[in-house]
Amino acid sequence: MKVTIVGAGIAGLATAWALRSRGHQVNVFDQGPIPNPMASSHDEQRYHRFAYGRMSGYSSLALEAGAAWKRVWEALNRDLYIETGVLYLSSKEDEDILRSVDFAEHNGLDTEQIPQQLLKTRYPHFSIAEDARAFLFRQSGILLAERILVSLADWLRESGAVLHPHAKVVSVDHHDGTIETLSGRFQADAIVIAAGPWTPSLVPGSEVLQPARQISLFATGPARLAEAWRRSPALADLTVSGNFYATPPLRGTRIKLVTDLPFYGNCPDDDRHVSKSEIEAVAALAAGSLADFKDYQIVGARSCYYTNTSDRSFFVRRIERSWAVSACSGHGFKFGALAGLAMADAVEGKMNEADTRTKLEARISAPE
Numbered sequence: 001m002k003v004t005i006v007g008a009g010i011a012g013l014a015t016a017w018a019l020r021s022r023g024h025q026v027n028v029f030d031q032g033p034i035p036n037p038m039a040s041s042h043d044e045q046r047y048h049r050f051a052y053g054r055m056s057g058y059s060s061l062a063l064e065a066g067a068a069w070k071r072v073w074e075a076l077n078r079d080l081y082i083e084t085g086v087l088y089l090s091s092k093e094d095e096d097i098l099r100s101v102d103f104a105e106h107n108g109l110d111t112e113q114i115p116q117q118l119l120k121t122r123y124p125h126f127s128i129a130e131d132a133r134a135f136l137f138r139q140s141g142i143l144l145a146e147r148i149l150v151s152l153a154d155w156l157r158e159s160g161a162v163l164h165p166h167a168k169v170v171s172v173d174h175h176d177g178t179i180e181t182l183s184g185r186f187q188a189d190a191i192v193i194a195a196g197p198w199t200p201s202l203v204p205g206s207e208v209l210q211p212a213r214q215i216s217l218f219a220t221g222p223a224r225l226a227e228a229w230r231r232s233p234a235l236a237d238l239t240v241s242g243n244f245y246a247t248p249p250l251r252g253t254r255i256k257l258v259t260d261l262p263f264y265g266n267c268p269d270d271d272r273h274v275s276k277s278e279i280e281a282v283a284a285l286a287a288g289s290l291a292d293f294k295d296y297q298i299v300g301a302r303s304c305y306y307t308n309t310s311d312r313s314f315f316v317r318r319i320e321r322s323w324a325v326s327a328c329s330g331h332g333f334k335f336g337a338l339a340g341l342a343m344a345d346a347v348e349g350k351m352n353e354a355d356t357r358t359k360l361e362a363r364i365s366a367p368e
């Protein structure tokens with residue numbers, strides 16, 4: 001088949017990889033460079049974790065996603081995942097974390113509750129409240145996001161797919177499979193639209209997708225904490241209002257600080273400059289969760305867009321020859337390889353729209 005893919009974020013590139021691996025002719029279009037720094041997928045690191053409490057549909061899918069990534073590493077001939085483990089800090093009232101521990105135990109995964117008296121010695125770089133519970137989930141870690149995008153794009157070029165950077169798709173004819181860019185029209189047997197937070201401009205009925213601005217900071221820590229960071233798990237501090245996440249500086253990446261705080265902005269084409277007050281909001285949470293944060297230096301800041309749905313489910317739609325896919329909220333990178341394989345099955349007719357949704361969407365939104 002001849003397939004057009006709109007969008008070279010993780011969903012588009014992974015779909016292109018899955019289709020090209022099966023011998024299809026693939027053309028990938030992106031409005032910017034490939035990869036595009038404006039894409040939601042473009043960052044140094046993304047978490048791969050499965051502790052989602054009562055949203056156990058996410059947890060199961062995250063486990064399946066690990067197997068899908070292994071197929072990507074085999075194709076790329078390199079492993080771009082680092083199993084750092086994730087340390088969750090939660091309050092004593094938090095039942096969700098216990099559900100995640102149950103899920104892990106049922107699935108033969110390794111978790112450890114770390115007693116208070118050991119926390120300071122093991123994690124001198126974290127500032128942990130005395131009444132917090134700490135659980136280490138070992139089979140979780142960091143996907144080297146930007147390197148994955150670059151490697152997938154290189155793999156695609158080498159294996160005969162055609163990449164079209166700086167080719168904004170301005171219209172889609174879902175009926176005859178034609179897209180139009182400023183430089184011409186391209187016809188294909190099928191179109192996959194993986195345009196992230198820009199999807200509503202191309203896909204009728206996709207208004208349920210709500211782009212939401214988010215901020216990440218990059219930091220360097222004091223030399224005395226370098227060793228602690230080098231062997232550190234990623235952190236998910238759920239004891240603070242707004243939650244706080246920090247990833248260790250491994251394989252050339254920087255310490256990254258992120259929160260779930262809401263930021264003002266719902267249009268991915270808006271100014272991406274990060275304001276002083278946005279930096280201060282993230283840094284204020286970092287100061288509560290990292291020891292001696294006053295000795296850190298903020299060396300970078302970037303804005304990026306989540307693509308939320310109200311129930312955090314995947315968005316999958318078929319319109320005649322087109323398929324649209326968008327991952328849920330702030331969790332979609334880890335599902336990228338799996339979504340790519342599912343979309344390839346859908347395009348090949350191995351899964352219909354309902355099955356594809358069940359695979360990617362319904363299981364995620366399942367309440368238990």
Ligand SMILES: Cc1cc2nc3c(=O)[nH]c(=O)nc-3n(C[C@H](O)[C@H](O)[C@H](O)COP(=O)(O)OP(=O)(O)OC[C@H]3O[C@@H](n4cnc5c(N)ncnc54)[C@H](O)[C@@H]3O)c2cc1C
Nearest residue numbers: 007009010011030031039040041047169196331332333334
């Ligand atoms: C701060 C932050 C932290 C996150 N953390 C995590 C995490 O730890 N773990 C995790 O799993 N997920 C995380 N996510 C979510 C994850 O990054 C996204 O769900 C995922 O990357 C979305 O990928 P995508 O391919 O659907 O969209 P994108 O990466 O946005 O790709 C869409 C592409 O389509 C292109 N495009 C759009 N319109 C057009 C057009 N008209 N013509 C041509 N091209 C077009 C864009 O230029 C872009 O390159 C995070 C997101 C953010 C913002």
